[in-house]
Amino acid sequence: MSLVSISGSLLYTAFILYLIATFFFGATIRDKRTDDKKGRSGKIAIGLTIIGFVAQIGYFITRWIASGHAPVSNLFEFMTFLGMCMVLAFIIIYFIYGLGVLGLFALPIAMVIIAYASMFPTEISPLVPSLQSHWLYIHVTTVSLGQGILAISFVAGLIYLISEIDQTTGSKRTAWLETVIYTIFLFIGFIVITSVFNFMDYQATFEYTEQNATTTTTEYNLPAIAAPNEGTLLTEGVMQPWFEAPAWMQGADAGRKFNTVIWSVLAGSVIYGLVRLVLRKRIGAAIQPLLKNVNPKLVDEINYRSVAIGFPVFTLGGLIFAAIWAQIAWDRFWGWDPKEVWALITWFFYAAYLHLRLSRGWHGEKSAWLAVIGFGIIMFNLIVVNLVLAGLHSYA
Amino acid sequence: MKGKKCECGHLNPEGATLCEACGKPLEESQQTDASGKKQLLNMRYDGSARRSQTYNKSIIDKVWNFFSSVKVGVWLIVLTIIASAIGSIFPQEMYIPADAPNRDPAVFYEDRYGIIGLIYFQLGLHNLYSSWWYILLIALIGVSLVIASIDRVVPLYKALKMQKAKRHESFISRQRLFSETEHVSEADLEKIKGHLRKKRYRLREENGHILAEKNRFSRWGPYVNHIGLIIILLAAILRFSDVLYMDEYVWVREGETVVLPGTDREYYIENHDFILETYDEDDERFSEAIAQEGTIPRNFQTNVTIYRDSANAVAGAEAELTPITEDQIRLNEPLKFEDYTLYQSGYQQNEFTSMSFKVHETDDPEEEALANFTIDLTSPDGVYELDNGFRVELGEYYPDYYLDDNGIPASRTDYPRNPAFVLFVYPPGSDTAEVSFLGIGKNIEPTGENEYNVGITDFEMRDASGLTVRVDHTLPFFGAGAAIFMIGVIQGMYWHHRRIWIHPKGNGVLLGAHTNKNWYGVEKDIEQAIDGTSINMVKDQQEKDE
Numbered sequence: 046m047s048l049v050s051i052s053g054s055l056l057y058t059a060f061i062l063y064l065i066a067t068f069f070f071g072a073t074i075r076d077k078r079t080d081d082k083k084g085r086s087g088k089i090a091i092g093l094t095i096i097g098f099v100a101q102i103g104y105f106i107t108r109w110i111a112s113g114h115a116p117v118s119n120l121f122e123f124m125t126f127l128g129m130c131m132v133l134a135f136i137i138i139y140f141i142y143g144l145g146v147l148g149l150f151a152l153p154i155a156m157v158i159i160a161y162a163s164m165f166p167t168e169i170s171p172l173v174p175s176l177q178s179h180w181l182y183i184h185v186t187t188v189s190l191g192q193g194i195l196a197i198s199f200v201a202g203l204i205y206l207i208s209e210i211d212q213t214t215g216s217k218r219t220a221w222l223e224t225v226i227y228t229i230f231l232f233i234g235f236i237v238i239t240s241v242f243n244f245m246d247y248q249a250t251f252e253y254t255e256q257n258a259t260t261t262t263t264e265y266n267l268p269a270i271a272a273p274n275e276g277t278l279l280t281e282g283v284m285q286p287w288f289e290a291p292a293w294m295q296g297a298d299a300g301r302k303f304n305t306v307i308w309s310v311l312a313g314s315v316i317y318g319l320v321r322l323v324l325r326k327r328i329g330a331a332i333q334p335l336l337k338n339v340n341p342k343l344v345d346e347i348n349y350r351s352v353a354i355g356f357p358v359f360t361l362g363g364l365i366f367a368a369i370w371a372q373i374a375w376d377r378f379w380g381w382d383p384k385e386v387w388a389l390i391t392w393f394f395y396a397a398y399l400h401l402r403l404s405r406g407w408h409g410e411k412s413a414w415l416a417v418i419g420f421g422i423i424m425f426n427l428i429v430v431n432l433v434l435a436g437l438h439s440y441a
Numbered sequence: 442m443k444g445k446k447c448e449c450g451h452l453n454p455e456g457a458t459l460c461e462a463c464g465k466p467l468e469e470s471q472q473t474d475a476s477g478k479k480q481l482l483n484m485r486y487d488g489s490a491r492r493s494q495t496y497n498k499s500i501i502d503k504v505w506n507f508f509s510s511v512k513v514g515v516w517l518i519v520l521t522i523i524a525s526a527i528g529s530i531f532p533q534e535m536y537i538p539a540d541a542p543n544r545d546p547a548v549f550y551e552d553r554y555g556i557i558g559l560i561y562f563q564l565g566l567h568n569l570y571s572s573w574w575y576i577l578l579i580a581l582i583g584v585s586l587v588i589a590s591i592d593r594v595v596p597l598y599k600a601l602k603m604q605k606a607k608r609h610e611s612f613i614s615r616q617r618l619f620s621e622t623e624h625v626s627e628a629d630l631e632k633i634k635g636h637l638r639k640k641r642y643r644l645r646e647e648n649g650h651i652l653a654e655k656n657r658f659s660r661w662g663p664y665v666n667h668i669g670l671i672i673i674l675l676a677a678i679l680r681f682s683d684v685l686y687m688d689e690y691v692w693v694r695e696g697e698t699v700v701l702p703g704t705d706r707e708y709y710i711e712n713h714d715f716i717l718e719t720y721d722e723d724d725e726r727f728s729e730a731i732a733q734e735g736t737i738p739r740n741f742q743t744n745v746t747i748y749r750d751s752a753n754a755v756a757g758a759e760a761e762l763t764p765i766t767e768d769q770i771r772l773n774e775p776l777k778f779e780d781y782t783l784y785q786s787g788y789q790q791n792e793f794t795s796m797s798f799k800v801h802e803t804d805d806p807e808e809e810a811l812a813n814f815t816i817d818l819t820s821p822d823g824v825y826e827l828d829n830g831f832r833v834e835l836g837e838y839y840p841d842y843y844l845d846d847n848g849i850p851a852s853r854t855d856y857p858r859n860p861a862f863v864l865f866v867y868p869p870g871s872d873t874a875e876v877s878f879l880g881i882g883k884n885i886e887p888t889g890e891n892e893y894n895v896g897i898t899d900f901e902m903r904d905a906s907g908l909t910v911r912v913d914h915t916l917p918f919f920g921a922g923a924a925i926f927m928i929g930v931i932q933g934m935y936w937h938h939r940r941i942w943i944h945p946k947g948n949g950v951l952l953g954a955h956t957n958k959n960w961y962g963v964e965k966d967i968e969q970a971i972d973g974t975s976i977n978m979v980k981d982q983q984e985k986d987e
Contacts, residue, residue, distance in 0.1 A: 112726060142961065166730075166733065169726055169727060169730060170727060170730035170731075170734065170737065171720045171724075171726075171727045171730065171731075171737050171739065174738055174741050174772040174773065177773055178773040342960075342981070343961065346959070346960060346961050350958075350959060350961075353934040353935075353958065353959075354934065354935070357927065357930045357931050357934055357935070360926070360927065361927060365927065368919075368923075372916070373773055373774075374772060375786075376775070376784035376909040376911055380535075381528070381533055381570045382536070383529040383532075386525050386526075386529045387529065390522050390525050393518050393522050393525075394518075394522060396518060397519060397522075400511050400514060400515050400518075401515060403485070403511055404511060
């Protein structure tokens with residue numbers, strides 16, 4: 046068995062262990078004790094999480110040995126690492142606060158991130174010259190550790206919102222909360238639909254002309270609802286596209302990415318709709334009774350604490366280490382590249398959060414909403430900036 | 442100085458809402474509300490006398506109060522966030538893709554993004570981050586950082602310095618964490634003191650009143666990190682100075698020695714070789730990825746020698762070059778010498794340096810050369826006198842040939858990347874020239890009646906390296922600012938200021954506690970401190986969602 050396939054199996058093992066651990070964390074919420082660390086299901090749950098985490102470290106190390114460089118150099122590797130950092134951050138916070146319900150939400154979100162990552166090309170690719178630096182490891186690992194810790198504040202915020210928002214009648218707040226949950230379903234939709242068509246080995250090739258007049262081809266792995274702008278389908282015997290992507294969608298594979306977004310929205314909406322049909326109420330309302338033992342003040346404090354711990358780490362990795370490396374590689378420590386801009390926006394946002402915590406009235410629900418938005422900004426920087434606004438960081 | 446004398450005898454500065462010494466509420470805002478319900482004290486900055494909360498008469502007061510407000514600071518941050526996000530919608534001017542059909546911003550934005558792109562360009566958003574209003578926003582944040590910090594740190598420092606272990610009863614009972622115990626024995630008090638010491642609290646005692654405090658230094662964290670940020674902003678201003686910051690770019694062709702711009706003609710650089718390496722597609726680790734993505738570069742490198750002109754000081758003297766360093770510049774491995782840093786920033790492969798031609802009879806199937814000549818593309822001659830009496834005049838020279846929109850030959854750049862020529866060939870003893878047009882893969886004779894034909898026999902090529910030449914003495918300031926910021930932010934975030942007061946009352950005690958963050962932590966401390974004593978555990982008096 047090759048090192049690469051061992052590495053893949055370890056990642057798979059970690060994923061399964063997180064899944065099982067989630068159920069055990071679920072069992073802790075029936076426990077009335079404040080400290081879940083002492084309960085039996087809590088002990089099993091955190092034990093499984095730690096074993097899963099170790100397995101994922103195994104994945105990381107074996108892949109590092111196989112490729113000769115730390116596996117944080119493309120979207121798959123980076124997102125997987127982010128999922129791992131999130132689990133690590135959860136383990137740390139769990140040992141401080143002993144709140145099992147945190148795992149019930151943190152692990153599934155880490156799993157969605159890891160599964161999402163696996164939908165992108167997983168081949169080991171060599172490092173281009175700009176990435177050949179020790180700063181790659183230093184910068185990327187610190188950033189994602191920071192983001193992983195900040196993600197826990199999102200988890201705490203989400204738990205707060207689900208447990209505290211009045212679900213007896215529909216309101217703006219319940220609508221926004223459902224929107225957040227729905228967005229998570231879109232990711233699940235993406236994962237499901239991509240896996241299905243990958244399994245079927247679906248392929249359709251389009252030819253289209255870029256603005257600089259070179260003609261290229263792009264490979265669709267999902268049936269084309271939207272073709273590339275002015276693209277022609279080369280593959281025979283596959284679904285004809287329904288319409289073309291608008292002309293302003295430019296850049297590498299814009300049409301294909303647009304098509305993927307359409308599929309994710311369709312699949313996510315169908316899954317969300319089915320869940321709603323089964324539950325016959327808002328998903329937030331359905332989860333709320335599970336969280337009736339949750340102490341909102343403790344959850345709010347975890348929300349704040351995660352930002353307090355994560356913010357310095359993120360600053361160090363996302364701005365300072367990033368600037369040092371940029372100075373060495375690109376001769377300037379700051380260049381207003383979209384990725385840099387969004388790292389700055391993230392930093393500003395959490396700085397604003399920390400300042401608002403000084404004011405009365407910003408604890409509790411408002412902090413929870415802020416934590417959700419903050420995580421939204423992080424994911425925006427990871428996904429939209431990479432795939433749409435791509436600048437110098439388009440590889441990562 | 443106007444001030445308020447507290448019943449404990451301490452004279453407080455005007456504006457203090459809690460007595461600096463005993464903590465008794467001084468201001469109405471800190472009093473119990475009309476319903477008589479006990480309210481928690483507003484413990485922010487320990488109720489100290491902040492200038493912004495005290496004076497609001499002169500314009501200076503008003504400006505001060507405006508910038509010292511956290512709310513204003515947060516609004517400035519929000520505006521900066523929105524502006525920054527807008528700047529990332531379309532590429533900024535410097536990131537207009539190199540392969541765009543037209544890189545002129547006046548054309549590019551409208552061309553690619555339509556009407557929205559045009560508006561974007563016309564509003565100047567393609568240079569947003571260097572616009573006056575964006576810089577102003579950042580500067581206002583800087584002003585707010587300074588004023589808000591001074592407004593808070595001075596009175597807070599005084600208040601924490603003045604505080605006495607003995608506090609007013611209402612100060613204790615109106616803390617968020619509070620408990621009252623009717624009977625507490627001496628032994629229990631000793632026990633709790635021992636526990637607190639073990640938890641590294643520093644204890645002060647006054648007539649049985651105990652103040653246990655730890656990590657007060659963490660209160661200074663925010664101000665330390667703000668100092669770091671201000672140093673960074675000042676360093677950014679220093680960049681405008683030519684002495685501290687210089688940024689130049691130079692193209693050096695292989696074999697060439699050129700003066701390094703920005704060095705006052707003191708340093709020269711010679712490009713020995715530009716190297717571009719790619720990954721081996723047979724490397725089994727990467728073969729799959731290379732098959733998908735195509736060729737992947739592995740190394741960009743220029744081998745150079747740096748010379749110093751020792752005659753530089755003498756005006757008009759010929760350069761006397763002494764090599765001072767010979768090295769390789771790679772991406773991620775810049776070359777440093779003296780104050781200068783050279784970065785591998787760009788390359789141009791395969792520029793033509795010279796082209797060789799032969800003249801032969803058009804009818805000759807063997808194309809036997811009657812005469813040969815070579816054009817040096819870096820400095821072409823006008824006329825070439827050849828063997829056998831041939832003469833060639835260089836009619837037109839297009840270094841980077843293309844046909845423009847009207848179908849007329851033109852040159853895209855001055856660099857010989859795709860050279861083309863119009864040649865006038867004078868046969869031996871003739872005054873009438875035959876016209877030939879020659880380029881890569883092109884050999885056209887306009888009349889079709891030429892007796893002699895010109896053909897390309899050989900050419901030489903070389904690469905060019907683009908190097909950034911940089912002097913940056915501002916980096917240490919940015920580094921210091923960043924380091925101070927990190928120290929401050931860690932100091933403030935990873936330690937928490939905790940105070941626990943034990944206030945004797947009758948036979949028992951009142952116990953109050955305050956922290957600026959991490960209430961869960963201080964509750965745990967208290968839980969462990971009262972372990973094994975009769976003292977009651979504190980209750981959190983704060984209502985949900987204060």
